[in-house]
Amino acid sequence: MAKIRLATVWLDGCSGCHMSFLDMDERLIEIASKVEVVCSPYVDTKEFPENVDLAIVEGAVSSEEDLEKLLKIRKNSKMVLALGDCGVTGNVSAMRNLVGVEASLKCAYDELSDNNKGVRPSRETPKQLERVSAQHERVFIDCFLPGCPPPADAIYNILSSLIEGKEYDIFNHTRFGK
Amino acid sequence: MKTITINPVTRVEGHAKITIKLNDEGLVEKASLHVLQFRGFEKFCQGRPYTEMPGLTARTCGICPVSHLISSSKAADNLLAVSIPRTGANLRRIVNLAQIAQSHALNFFYLSAPDLLLGFDSDPSKRNVFGALESHSEIVKAGIGIRSFGQRIIERIGGGKRIHPIAIVPGGMRKPLDPQVRADILAELPIHLKAAVKTLGWFKKSLSQYREEARVFANYPTLFLGLVGENGEIEHYDGKVRVIDHTGKIVADKLEPSDYQQYIGESVEEDSYLKSPYYKPLGYPKGAYRVGPLARLNIADKLGTPIAEEEFAEFKQIERGPVLSSFYYHYARLIEIIYAFEKIDELLNDEDILSPHIRARAEPSRYEGVGMSEAPRGTLLHHYKIDKNGLIEWVNMIIASGHNNLAMNHGVEQAAKRFVDGNHITEGALNRVEAVIRAFDPCLSCSTHALGKMPLRIELYDHGGVLIDEKSR
Numbered sequence: 001m002a003k004i005r006l007a008t009v010w011l012d013g014c015s016g017c018h019m020s021f022l023d024m025d026e027r028l029i030e031i032a033s034k035v036e037v038v039c040s041p042y043v044d045t046k047e048f049p050e051n052v053d054l055a056i057v058e059g060a061v062s063s064e065e066d067l068e069k070l071l072k073i074r075k076n077s078k079m080v081l082a083l084g085d086c087g088v089t090g091n092v093s094a095m096r097n098l099v100g101v102e103a104s105l106k107c108a109y110d111e112l113s114d115n116n117k118g119v120r121p122s123r124e125t126p127k128q129l130e131r132v133s134a135q136h137e138r139v140f141i142d143c144f145l146p147g148c149p150p151p152a153d154a155i156y157n158i159l160s161s162l163i164e165g166k167e168y169d170i171f172n173h174t175r176f177g178k
Numbered sequence: 179m180k181t182i183t184i185n186p187v188t189r190v191e192g193h194a195k196i197t198i199k200l201n202d203e204g205l206v207e208k209a210s211l212h213v214l215q216f217r218g219f220e221k222f223c224q225g226r227p228y229t230e231m232p233g234l235t236a237r238t239c240g241i242c243p244v245s246h247l248i249s250s251s252k253a254a255d256n257l258l259a260v261s262i263p264r265t266g267a268n269l270r271r272i273v274n275l276a277q278i279a280q281s282h283a284l285n286f287f288y289l290s291a292p293d294l295l296l297g298f299d300s301d302p303s304k305r306n307v308f309g310a311l312e313s314h315s316e317i318v319k320a321g322i323g324i325r326s327f328g329q330r331i332i333e334r335i336g337g338g339k340r341i342h343p344i345a346i347v348p349g350g351m352r353k354p355l356d357p358q359v360r361a362d363i364l365a366e367l368p369i370h371l372k373a374a375v376k377t378l379g380w381f382k383k384s385l386s387q388y389r390e391e392a393r394v395f396a397n398y399p400t401l402f403l404g405l406v407g408e409n410g411e412i413e414h415y416d417g418k419v420r421v422i423d424h425t426g427k428i429v430a431d432k433l434e435p436s437d438y439q440q441y442i443g444e445s446v447e448e449d450s451y452l453k454s455p456y457y458k459p460l461g462y463p464k465g466a467y468r469v470g471p472l473a474r475l476n477i478a479d480k481l482g483t484p485i486a487e488e489e490f491a492e493f494k495q496i497e498r499g500p501v502l503s504s505f506y507y508h509y510a511r512l513i514e515i516i517y518a519f520e521k522i523d524e525l526l527n528d529e530d531i532l533s534p535h536i537r538a539r540a541e542p543s544r545y546e547g548v549g550m551s552e553a554p555r556g557t558l559l560h561h562y563k564i565d566k567n568g569l570i571e572w573v574n575m576i577i578a579s580g581h582n583n584l585a586m587n588h589g590v591e592q593a594a595k596r597f598v599d600g601n602h603i604t605e606g607a608l609n610r611v612e613a614v615i616r617a618f619d620p621c622l623s624c625s626t627h628a629l630g631k632m633p634l635r636i637e638l639y640d641h642g643g644v645l646i647d648e649k650s651r
Binding site for chain 2: 006010012013014015016017018019021022023025026028029032037041043044045046062063065087091092093095096098099101103104105106107108109112113114115116118119120121122123124126127146149151152174178
């Protein structure tokens with residue numbers, strides 16, 4: 001069987017979903033024998049490649065850069081899986097929407113600083129979107145795996161079943177907020 | 179003026195890029211690290227009940243959520259005006275140490291070891307944990323085991339989950355330690371302690387290969403800051419703040435965490451979402467200091483567990499005073515894994531560790547609380563103010579990786595000046611600039627609470643915007 005081309009990407013989240021992926025521990029060795037990791041925070045790829053079979057995406061869409069990445073991921077991938085509650089609903093990452101970007105920036109950089117007070121990060125940094133959104137609000141998502149983060153067992157089982165084309169009931173291992 | 183951009187920085191925990199500015203001769207003039215994520219916790223936590231804060235702020239970071247649970251719960255202990263039962267504190271300590279072990283293993287084995295095992299100049303498509311598994315399976319598998327063991331301790335004592343566990347709460351812990359869990363952990367611990375000692379032995383033997391990296395990976399004089407115990411011993415959970423200078427002289431000692439605003443200031447940077455903390459008495463940017471494993475070993479007088487103490491004595495031989503090269507963060511990290519396992523063993527053998535008295539209960543009794551602890555990456559601070567209903571009015575968080583911002587920037591510039599030749603750019607040179615960041619092991623999602631083809635494209639333009647050189651990897 002040809003190895004499937006797998007990418008994992010992290011947008012606006014805490015990386016907990018990516019850590020849960022690593023929590024597959026020695027099962028990573030088995031997964032590595034079935035997939036080729038073509039792009040991921042764990043490898044040195046700098047650009048999202050073409051012809052990706054499965055893209056696993058953690059996190060919400062919070063900055064212009066997140067949005068650009070997500071559009072490219074969708075364009076270059078056969079299947080996109082939203083991994084974890086931030087990607088699926090916006091979750092904690094979207095709590096910023098309660099107060100708005102300006103109030104958040106003002107608090108962090110004007111009020112809670114002692115030097116260069118009032119300077120805002122603007123050079124070399126992506127612009128924050130007015131509204132944080134879940135992934136499916138921006139692009140079509142094939143597959144959702146909720147959890148904060150989804151446990152390693154859930155990630156292992158959904159990966160295995162996607163690779164082998166089998167059915168898997170995710171609620172055996174995860175639920176929202178678990 | 180030409181600019182090389184490395185975007186994204188890979189094999190680090192977070193979103194960052196590096197820009198390297200070259201002069202007309204192709205020599206490096208300036209290099210900077212830019213952190214690209216902004217989250218806004220300090221604002222959106224306003225109005226939440228203080229009891230939510232540990233669980234909520236854990237979501238700043240999936241790598242060191244336990245540190246946030248601990249600093250946050252300690253700030254809340256302050257709000258309740260309670261001192262928590264000794265066993266509750268010791269269980270928190272164990273979970274915290276388990277997290278230090280797993281997080282250090284993540285950085286060393288999964289993110290940094292590919293450079294060390296396969297070489298900074300090796301094929302970038304293989305230079306990752308999966309490639310290292312093929313060529314050095316014994317070392318990498320030991321690392322997977324160490325991280326897994328740390329994560330499983332967190333799961334079983336910290337409350338049912340490896341990431342964002344739920345048992346660390348204001349006033350102490352949610353549930354006492356199950357004797358079976360204690361027995362299981364004690365039985366498995368020696369395997370991973372041995373693996374950690376073996377890895378350190380291998381690393382020490384390989385050090386002679388990295389002389390050039392050690393020379394320029396943010397190797398310069400700064401202050402070092404962190405918590406120490408009452409007798410100057412290493413301390414990750416409690417303790418007071420000590421600051422030393424580059425000669426090893428104690429600049430300040432026994433500083434109260436709650437007075438942090440007197441000695442730590444934060445500066446905004448125009449080109450990064452990461453603020454730069456500095457030591458206030460020296461001002462910005464002179465007051466640059468470093469935190470984390472290297473800082474902790476530099477400021478501590480002793481570690482106090484048998485194997486770690488021996489290794490600590492040997493580590494102290496590297497320099498006359500504090501160890502200044504940030505390359506040695508890796509060395510310090512491996513010693514801390516050993517210390518963490520030995521200390522967990524010691525704490526699990528404490529006669530009161532199974533006691534059911536693990537939580538103090540009270541209503542909010544103060545309007546302000548500060549919690550400080552040593553996260554894997556350094557000193558982590560949460561500071562809350564509440565109203566009479568226990569709702570959060572104001573939050574400040576100073577995150578471990580942030581403290582190192584000034585030093586990381588200095589480090590990328592120092593390494594770029596040594597390795598990057600603008601007239602002939604090599605992938606290995608750029609990888610070394612990134613590897614400086616890996617040595618610091620920053621957790622950038624936290625700090626801004628705020629295997630195939632590798633196309634890194636670098637384009638060099640002259641002043642007229644004409645493309646003069648390009649390179650892909």
